[in-house]
Amino acid sequence: MRELLIIAIGSALVNNVVLSQFLGICPFLGVSKKVETAAGMGGAVVFVITIASFVTGVIYQYILSNPAILGGKLVYLQTIVFILVIACLVQFVEMFLKKSIPSLYQALGVYLPLITTNCAVLGVALTNVQKEYSILAGVVNGVGTSLGFALAIVIMAGIREKIEYNDISESFRGTPIVLITASLMAIAFFGFSGLI
Amino acid sequence: MNQCTERIYNGLIKENPTFVLMLGMCPTLAVTTSAVNGVGMGLSTTVVLVLSNMLISMLRKIIPDSVRVPAYIVVVASFVTIVQFLMEGFVPGLYDALGLYIPLIVVNCIILGRAESYASKNPVLPSIFDGVGMGLGFTVGLTSIGIVRELIGSGKIFGFQILPLADAASGKAGYTPITIFILAPGAFLVLSGLVALQNKIKNRAAKKGRRVIPAVSCGEGCASCGNSACSGKIFPVGNKKR
Numbered sequence: 001m002r003e004l005l006i007i008a009i010g011s012a013l014v015n016n017v018v019l020s021q022f023l024g025i026c027p028f029l030g031v032s033k034k035v036e037t038a039a040g041m042g043g044a045v046v047f048v049i050t051i052a053s054f055v056t057g058v059i060y061q062y063i064l065s066n067p068a069i070l071g072g073k074l075v076y077l078q079t080i081v082f083i084l085v086i087a088c089l090v091q092f093v094e095m096f097l098k099k100s101i102p103s104l105y106q107a108l109g110v111y112l113p114l115i116t117t118n119c120a121v122l123g124v125a126l127t128n129v130q131k132e133y134s135i136l137a138g139v140v141n142g143v144g145t146s147l148g149f150a151l152a153i154v155i156m157a158g159i160r161e162k163i164e165y166n167d168i169s170e171s172f173r174g175t176p177i178v179l180i181t182a183s184l185m186a187i188a189f190f191g192f193s194g195l196i
Numbered sequence: 197m198n199q200c201t202e203r204i205y206n207g208l209i210k211e212n213p214t215f216v217l218m219l220g221m222c223p224t225l226a227v228t229t230s231a232v233n234g235v236g237m238g239l240s241t242t243v244v245l246v247l248s249n250m251l252i253s254m255l256r257k258i259i260p261d262s263v264r265v266p267a268y269i270v271v272v273a274s275f276v277t278i279v280q281f282l283m284e285g286f287v288p289g290l291y292d293a294l295g296l297y298i299p300l301i302v303v304n305c306i307i308l309g310r311a312e313s314y315a316s317k318n319p320v321l322p323s324i325f326d327g328v329g330m331g332l333g334f335t336v337g338l339t340s341i342g343i344v345r346e347l348i349g350s351g352k353i354f355g356f357q358i359l360p361l362a363d364a365a366s367g368k369a370g371y372t373p374i375t376i377f378i379l380a381p382g383a384f385l386v387l388s389g390l391v392a393l394q395n396k397i398k399n400r401a402a403k404k405g406r407r408v409i410p411a412v413s414c415g416e417g418c419a420s421c422g423n424s425a426c427s428g429k430i431f432p433v434g435n436k437k438r
Contacts, residue, residue: 020380022226023300029221076281079299080273087269119222119303126299171396172388175218179388186381 004140006196007133011144013192017120018152019185024120028153029178031111038157042150044111046143049121052089053142056082056125057135082125090115120149155185200325207329214337215394219305223297224338225383231354234342235335236290240279240298242331245307247275249315249327256316268311269302276301306334344386349378 015021018028024045031041059081064074094112097105115121124145128138159181168177213219220241227237248271252259259267280298283291291298301307310330315323346352351359351371362370376382 021296022222022380022383025221025225026305076277079277079280079302080270083269083273083302084266087266119300122303123296123300126296130296170399171392174391174395176388176392176395179384179391183381183384183388186379186384187376190379190381 004137007137007141008144010196011141012148012151013189014195016148016152016186016189016192017123017145018149019182019189021123023123024118024149027111027114027118028149028156028182029175031114032153032156032160032178035154035157035161038153039150040107041111041114042146042153044108044115045118045120045149046146047108048090048093048112048115049124049142049146049149050139051093052086052121053124053128053138054135055089056085057128057133057138059085060129061135078126078129079122083122086121086125120145152185156181159185199322203322203325204329204332207326207331207333208336209333211330212333212337213306213330214334214341215390218391219309220334221387223300223304224341225387227294227297228338228342228345228383228386229349229378230346230352231339231342233290233293234338234340236287237294237297238331238335238338240283240294241301241304241306241334242328243279244272244275244301245310245331245334246324246327248272248307249310249323250320251275252311252315253318253320253323259316264316265308265312268308268316272307272311273302306330341386341390345377345382348374349376349382 011017017023018025027041027045032038060075060078063069064078064081065072090112094105097108097112124142128141131141133141156178160178163177163181172180207213211217214224223237223241227233248268251271252268255267255271276299279301280291283294283298310326314326318326343353346354347358350373351357351361359371360368362368362372374382377386
């Protein structure tokens, strides 16, 4: 239990996926103009990463590294398998939500197709394998990572809503000032490094 | 200028993926802690880009339009896996330094973007040179960001001490490295300066009435990051675009 908690806090705060590992920068910069959309994106990412880390974990443990199947030598296929599984999974999740939970689909639907190209999803799947996490630990890592993403993007959106009304020098308008904000946030997140 | 050299010029200068189009920002920020890592990442991406452009261009009349994107992803992922194992075998130091970001070349917008917008419509030879040009452009981008960060962050370039370090104990005057530049916040800071510079150049060009190539990627909406190269077209799922 204690180990799982350490994994969760470590991936959410200490090694924040956006601010210290630079995964998922595109949605972080792109969808952070308003708090509502940022929260929607964050929610969708939490949803997808949690499922994806479970599914890829199961596939890795029971198919790719299973000694009964070709002596567990299929591990080298992991990148190809994971990216395809994630792409299919996102499509599947979208169809499922549309059919059975329309209210959730309304909230997250627009963001789902954008997530496939979010490198955080593949990143989490590969990290789980690299660090030899069990399926449970992998899911916990996924939840932590995605919560960290949601946290970062919502904070960023909050700051950007305020920046909107500031007078910024012409060259720094748009992306540059957002990157400076991200840089300051990354410095702030260093404060968590003593946590574990 | 023939078509091949034109492609290389296009990738290196006119549509430089890092400085002009701003594609592939995740590896750009993550691995540029030193110039050597920048070169390594840039060259491995180049190899994947050239090979995948070549194969996709060869198969462009065979792959059915409706399943082209999964097909491209499989092609790219296979080459990434090959490159990953070659690096693990022959340059283990670099492999460890780049770590997770080598398999993540698969989701790099540049590669799928070039497959979709160039290799799938053009003959093999120009596609190969398009890959070379874009890849070298990316390498130059990563290396120059790496040089800036390494110089400010540790006073070195390519591992050689350029600025003599200060030594408080013996009272020697010299350069005190600003370590934050090789840490995460430094990446954002350097990139922000870069984009600001680019904005300035563009604003000036626009005032003179010249045509400006718009940056198609991150920062202008997530849709655009994925879209221009990937998402809208790649996973058409009744998104707003259709």
